[in-house]
Amino acid sequence: MPFPYIISTSYRLALRLAPRHSPLISRSFIHTMVVSKKQPDENSKVLIFGAGNFGSCLASHLGDIQHEVFMWAREEPIIKHFNMHHRNPVYLKDHHFPQNITAVGPEMPSKEFINKMDVLLFAIPTQFLRDNLRTLRPQLDTNHLPLLIFVNKGIEIGTHALTLEIIADTCGAEIAKAATFISGPSFAKEIVERQPTSVSVASLTESEADKAAALFHQPHFRCYTGSDPIGIELSGALKNVYAIASGMSDGLGFENNTRAMIITRGLAEMTCIGAAYGASPLTFLGLAGVGDLFLTCSSSNSRNYTVGYRLGKGESLDVIMKTLGSVAEGVSTSKGVKNMIDELGVNAPIASAVYDVLYSGKDTQAAVRELMQLPPSRELELPPTAGGPARQLLRKLGLETQAEDLSVQASL
Numbered sequence: 001m002p003f004p005y006i007i008s009t010s011y012r013l014a015l016r017l018a019p020r021h022s023p024l025i026s027r028s029f030i031h032t033m034v035v036s037k038k039q040p041d042e043n044s045k046v047l048i049f050g051a052g053n054f055g056s057c058l059a060s061h062l063g064d065i066q067h068e069v070f071m072w073a074r075e076e077p078i079i080k081h082f083n084m085h086h087r088n089p090v091y092l093k094d095h096h097f098p099q100n101i102t103a104v105g106p107e108m109p110s111k112e113f114i115n116k117m118d119v120l121l122f123a124i125p126t127q128f129l130r131d132n133l134r135t136l137r138p139q140l141d142t143n144h145l146p147l148l149i150f151v152n153k154g155i156e157i158g159t160h161a162l163t164l165e166i167i168a169d170t171c172g173a174e175i176a177k178a179a180t181f182i183s184g185p186s187f188a189k190e191i192v193e194r195q196p197t198s199v200s201v202a203s204l205t206e207s208e209a210d211k212a213a214a215l216f217h218q219p220h221f222r223c224y225t226g227s228d229p230i231g232i233e234l235s236g237a238l239k240n241v242y243a244i245a246s247g248m249s250d251g252l253g254f255e256n257n258t259r260a261m262i263i264t265r266g267l268a269e270m271t272c273i274g275a276a277y278g279a280s281p282l283t284f285l286g287l288a289g290v291g292d293l294f295l296t297c298s299s300s301n302s303r304n305y306t307v308g309y310r311l312g313k314g315e316s317l318d319v320i321m322k323t324l325g326s327v328a329e330g331v332s333t334s335k336g337v338k339n340m341i342d343e344l345g346v347n348a349p350i351a352s353a354v355y356d357v358l359y360s361g362k363d364t365q366a367a368v369r370e371l372m373q374l375p376p377s378r379e380l381e382l383p384p385t386a387g388g389p390a391r392q393l394l395r396k397l398g399l400e401t402q403a404e405d406l407s408v409q410a411s412l
Helices: 009-015 027-031 053-064 076-085 111-115 126-138 165-169 173-178 187-190 204-218 229-251 256-277 280-284 288-300 305-310 317-323 329-344 347-360 364-372 386-397 398-412
Strands: 045-049 069-071 103-105 119-122 147-150 180-183 197-203 221-226
Touching: 009 280, 027 197, 045 147, 053 069, 053 103, 053 126, 053 180, 053 204, 053 229, 076 103, 076 305, 076 364, 126 329, 147 165, 147 204, 165 173, 165 229, 165 305, 165 386, 180 204, 180 288, 197 204, 197 229, 197 288, 204 221, 229 256, 229 280, 229 288, 229 329, 229 347, 229 364, 256 280, 256 288, 256 329, 256 347, 280 288, 288 317, 305 317, 305 329, 305 347, 329 386, 347 364
Parallel strands: 045 069, 045 119, 069 103, 119 147, 147 180, 197 221
Antiparallel strands: 180 197
């Protein structure tokens, strides 16, 4: 496969390649882009939308390194309990949170309050993000924009949109281009215990990724920056589907060989889907890709793995979802992935099998049997065509030059 095929459409790599290839983006254009306000050297004011498992653990991490943190929740009892006891009554119940974290809500914070923030961090499930961003948009001042960080993982039901597109639809292209995404192998419980953790931080605007990395980076929480947010988003969404497959395998009684097969073949499918979409295949070899895939496919602490495990044990999806106690993004994401596979013409048998078990009533053992009876095929192969959805998204963001360059790369 020619090297230009795997070139990311990101700004940093685009600028690096510009002298050897057709110009992808002018430096003057970069200077006119919306960027967030200058961040303080320390003690940033951070507003986190979402008091769930991951939002709470990131609040604890930022509070622990002396940032002033506000955690927005929609449930009044959680807000009152947290501010009284500095404990979350639903998530991470045994953890005592730093005193410099305040719970706020349930109403959306005012424009005055938003303007005082240095950082807005969104830990809202993907399916609820669009409505919350629509409500928040009038509060945002593009001339005094806080650093925007998104940590949700998934594909929106119905629209099949990634978060980057949801931001563009609700807040405009300029704000979307300034958005930053964090993803990687990062269980909440281990973060609050200060166990060494590393994540990927990506944005279409390199300076925004650098700001987000500086905000979070600690010896026990290392940040690696990149400029392929589409690949980061797809990695975070797709790996949940394969975690369900891994859980199903364990639930059926299969052991290490099978799990290793699912992880490796799952990574191959993720890379193929991502390349067909328009992401860089290299992104899937990083923390947000293989790192997060390995974690979620190997641990009972993963909600998606747990769903798969219980399916393998013979429980119905309805019973599992009613008793799980938290959101397993892979269940809803599998619908978007199935649609994506069909539209892109990608061969992804494991992801298709998960969809069939979740939504077509297929028995888990029958799904495994059909997978194992597939004929031999090439182990590693990128799709013959690539980049259609990414080109559309780049055009929506006003990045016509990058979209056309991706068209050229896909034809090579």
